Amino acid sequence: MDLVIGIDIGGTKTKIGLVNEHGECYEKTFFRTKEYPNLDNYLDKIKSTVDELLDNFGKDANIIGCGIGAPNASSKNGTIESASNLAWKGSVPLVKLLKQRLDMPIRIMNDASAAALGEMLFGGAKNMTDFIVITLGTGFGAGIVANGQLIDGFDGFAGELGHVDMTIGDGRLTGLGVKGGLEAYVSATGLKRTVMYMQSKYLVDSRFRDIAYNDLHGEDITQAAEEGDEIALKAFDYTARIMAQALANFTAFTQPEAFILMGGLTNSGKWIMTPLEKYFNGFLLDVYKGKVKLLHSAMEGKTAAICGAAALIWENEKKKQV
Amino acid sequence: MDLVIGIDIGGTKTKIGLVNEHGECYEKTFFRTKEYPNLDNYLDKIKSTVDELLDNFGKDANIIGCGIGAPNASSKNGTIESASNLAWKGSVPLVKLLKQRLDMPIRIMNDASAAALGEMLFGGAKNMTDFIVITLGTGFGAGIVANGQLIDGFDGFAGELGHVDMTIGDGRLTGLGVKGGLEAYVSATGLKRTVMYMQSKYLVDSRFRDIAYNDLHGEDITQAAEEGDEIALKAFDYTARIMAQALANFTAFTQPEAFILMGGLTNSGKWIMTPLEKYFNGFLLDVYKGKVKLLHSAMEGKTAAICGAAALIWENEKKKQV
Numbered sequence: 147m148d149l150v151i152g153i154d155i156g157g158t159k160t161k162i163g164l165v166n167e168h169g170e171c172y173e174k175t176f177f178r179t180k181e182y183p184n185l186d187n188y189l190d191k192i193k194s195t196v197d198e199l200l201d202n203f204g205k206d207a208n209i210i211g212c213g214i215g216a217p218n219a220s221s222k223n224g225t226i227e228s229a230s231n232l233a234w235k236g237s238v239p240l241v242k243l244l245k246q247r248l249d250m251p252i253r254i255m256n257d258a259s260a261a262a263l264g265e266m267l268f269g270g271a272k273n274m275t276d277f278i279v280i281t282l283g284t285g286f287g288a289g290i291v292a293n294g295q296l297i298d299g300f301d302g303f304a305g306e307l308g309h310v311d312m313t314i315g316d317g318r319l320t321g322l323g324v325k326g327g328l329e330a331y332v333s334a335t336g337l338k339r340t341v342m343y344m345q346s347k348y349l350v351d352s353r354f355r356d357i358a359y360n361d362l363h364g365e366d367i368t369q370a371a372e373e374g375d376e377i378a379l380k381a382f383d384y385t386a387r388i389m390a391q392a393l394a395n396f397t398a399f400t401q402p403e404a405f406i407l408m409g410g411l412t413n414s415g416k417w418i419m420t421p422l423e424k425y426f427n428g429f430l431l432d433v434y435k436g437k438v439k440l441l442h443s444a445m446e447g448k449t450a451a452i453c454g455a456a457a458l459i460w461e462n463e464k465k466k467q468v
Numbered sequence: 469m470d471l472v473i474g475i476d477i478g479g480t481k482t483k484i485g486l487v488n489e490h491g492e493c494y495e496k497t498f499f500r501t502k503e504y505p506n507l508d509n510y511l512d513k514i515k516s517t518v519d520e521l522l523d524n525f526g527k528d529a530n531i532i533g534c535g536i537g538a539p540n541a542s543s544k545n546g547t548i549e550s551a552s553n554l555a556w557k558g559s560v561p562l563v564k565l566l567k568q569r570l571d572m573p574i575r576i577m578n579d580a581s582a583a584a585l586g587e588m589l590f591g592g593a594k595n596m597t598d599f600i601v602i603t604l605g606t607g608f609g610a611g612i613v614a615n616g617q618l619i620d621g622f623d624g625f626a627g628e629l630g631h632v633d634m635t636i637g638d639g640r641l642t643g644l645g646v647k648g649g650l651e652a653y654v655s656a657t658g659l660k661r662t663v664m665y666m667q668s669k670y671l672v673d674s675r676f677r678d679i680a681y682n683d684l685h686g687e688d689i690t691q692a693a694e695e696g697d698e699i700a701l702k703a704f705d706y707t708a709r710i711m712a713q714a715l716a717n718f719t720a721f722t723q724p725e726a727f728i729l730m731g732g733l734t735n736s737g738k739w740i741m742t743p744l745e746k747y748f749n750g751f752l753l754d755v756y757k758g759k760v761k762l763l764h765s766a767m768e769g770k771t772a773a774i775c776g777a778a779a780l781i782w783e784n785e786k787k788k789q790v
Contacts, residue, residue: 218755227755228754228755275622276620276621276622290721290722292614292617292619292620292621292626293615293617293619293620295614295615295617297614297615297619297721297722298598298614298615298723299598299614299722299723299724300597300598300723300724300725300759300760301723301759302723303723303755303756304614304720304721304722304723305720305721306720306723306753306755307720307721309720309753310717310720310721311713311716311717311751322753322754324753391633394633395632395633396721398626398627398628398629398631398632399612399619399626399627399629399632399718399721399722400612400619400621400626400721400722401620401621401622401623401624401625401626401628402621402622403622429633431628431631431644431646432550432644433540433549433550433625433628434625437622437623438622
């Protein structure tokens, strides 16, 4: 069976799996990224993990390549550049170094861009030529597809929309120091920050009055909203409004048919989606109104990121067949 | 000789010319758009103007098509949709109606997108795959090229960046009612508005204290800057700073190799470009710093818009030859 190794490099976990041409993931596992601050050790760990997966798979596997999704990755240079939540500093030539251990075609891409390729090959964007995947995890990522192609940019850093300067609200700083930057508001972390902000702004009673920032988790905020907690409801509304404004602005750029949302914040379901939909059409220019869908990823789940990474190789295979 | 009819539909003038495959414009003329508020009369006038140009050209001309650049044009639908500075309201099926008078391939496109195609075929972007043309006239237009292709969007309305909500400064309204929208600040009109604003903010003496808004022209502001007029200098600095912030945001989207600037505001030369360059790198994320060029259009001049429109047809011809 032809298989691709899909690797999702995250600040917390590195997930690895074997993925067939239909986006089905066989044999998957993960290890903790932070346990391998030394790059050589990390790459050796990837190699040994891949070997284990192939052993476990047992059957005849024809590995045709390795696709990697990672934060701050440049597809054109094959590097990860100063990713703020990874231990390795500067420009890391990951593709080149991994090739010394895995002798096969290797491609790397920004994780949100890989997710967009995954949606196009295996997920909810199979028939779309213009859409944007938004990942709402620790940060805010974007993978942009226009004219049926992923937008890379001049040297592979397109789609860094989390650091777009919205000059909004109280001008929070992002991790990269952008004042009023989007992901300081619209991300799992942004929502937590907004729960703190709402406690500063209002005096209403709330379960959050007894929870410290570091003890606060996304699920708590969703749970609180279910129970009618005013701070939680205000926080979702505030986040959704800024997100709606941002997505309306992004629409003016490439006019996507849909935004496909994934990541931790989307697990809050209707608490984020209902106000988002309410505000979104209000911010859109008339020429776009009613034309832009807000969708949940159909690939959401534990293997979505692995399959997105594997899509980098499968996409190339499909091009060869044309 | 193979020639394309290039038509630039503007709120003030409609320019028509005959353009060869190298972007050289033979026989050109214009008439005033506003003199033909009736659409049928307008289309008849285009037909008779084209006939005149062909008569004047004299030599054997093989007309292979007609390209049109127009505000609010949808390339996918062949229409102009509710353009705020044109007399015809609603959705105008211009391509269909013009085909009844000119029996040839006809394509229409947003004027800034047509300008981008023109730069790619004939101008300063011949070797670029990722760039954005910014037109700074009465409004703010953008033509986006990524992966070597023009970005159309889902139904042809990509690039409406003049109405991106910057939530900046004093929250001016654009012509479409967007509060804090970019073109209310960054355009020839925006600069005039800023000259008024600076007179409200400061009490310094200025030649503009004796000039009413409707008597104010872009050249006056450039001239005043040459003479050291403080209001003029502050107006350019304010405009350039907002423009720098916007272009830095746009960079995060498609990471262009260059922004190519054209239109009335760029005639102010160094008065806008020097502060723009000063602020631009400051707003860019580190990953983009020093990689994005700010260029003047090499096609600037009276025939640039006509050649850009003609590029719609020449681009298709070149694709056929591949």
